[in-house]
Amino acid sequence: MVNKIPLAKPYVGKEEIKAVSEVIRSGWLSLGPKLTEFENKFAEFIGTKHAIAVNSGTSGLHLCIKALNIKPGDEVITSSFSFVASSNPIILEGGKPVFVDIDERTYNIDPPKIEEAITENTKAIVVVHIFGQPCNMEAIMKVSQEKRIPIIEDACEALGAAFNGKKVGTFGEASVFAFYPNKQITTGEGGIIVTNDDETAAMYRSWRNQGRDDSGEWLNHVRIGYNYRLDELNCAVGLEQLKKVEFILNKRREIADKYTEKLKHIDGIITPYVDPKVEISRWVYYLQAKEGLDRNKILEYLNENGVTSRAYFYPPIHLQPVYKKMFGYVGGELPVTERVSTKGFIVPFFIDMTNKQIDRVCTVIAKAVRWHKR
């Protein structure tokens, strides 16, 4: 029995262990100096005035949607080819997600289709930089400015990515990054909102901390809030990860490039396209099975032969059982999203992958295609 190569692995080690131990020894486990330092360093890395750490990417997106002050009937445009957390907060806040189809090559929301979907009820556009490839922010900001509709960036998969040299996270009114262990950097669970707006930054801080204000009074609640705090242990890990971020991002690019070099000639497989205007931040290594090849059979072969792989994102959000039930989607509404989601899959991708492991994954993929075509 061959050892199975995992899909993802966090890049954490002795520095993180030491940092967490120090926090534990200090006895200051929440709302302390590590939180402030992590937020300041993160804001500096992205280039925004504020960073507000929260306990997940989902919590961050929830607060960004909450800040829109949605009323019944309001719509928020987004992409269905994403993780469900891009859209759920819209519903939680009483709005209606309006899904727009994606671009065939980048898998990101397609700007001309955004324009077609705008109505007088459109309150915002949540753009998702899928798999770390920035959306076409030139076209999207043009629409946003012309129609005066705010942008929220779901940058949960795209830490360090840039469009035309400008980092993602700096385009929207507010943007969110996530730190789950499969992300580029991790805090365990965790997320962060970035913004240049002083007023909403103060609201985010209050909401994440049970609606307290900054008076320092522990039992003084000036609005209804949540416990979305990120504790000192998480922040200590995040700080160590930030010290390594450039190394991590470069290494991920290197591994993705190796994969592409080895896989691009395999007939039947589509390797990731990278828009020349972007600097991609590799989150997963994502492949598509070409027409005529059954993605699920390829997956079965890979998983049976020691290469962990998974369909991604399948089903897309609008075809998740709860969305079908709530909104009556039956399939056929978003042709590109639906086609892409039946063809795409991810393969092992983590930064201490050896060349031998990369070779093994590529060999098994080539065999899977040959086996399928026989």
Ligand SMILES: Cc1ncc(COP(=O)(O)O)c(C=O)c1O
């Ligand atoms: C595009 C996208 N949005 C939101 C999230 C939610 O982040 P979290 O899992 O930290 O809540 C994720 C995480 O997987 C994601 O990939």
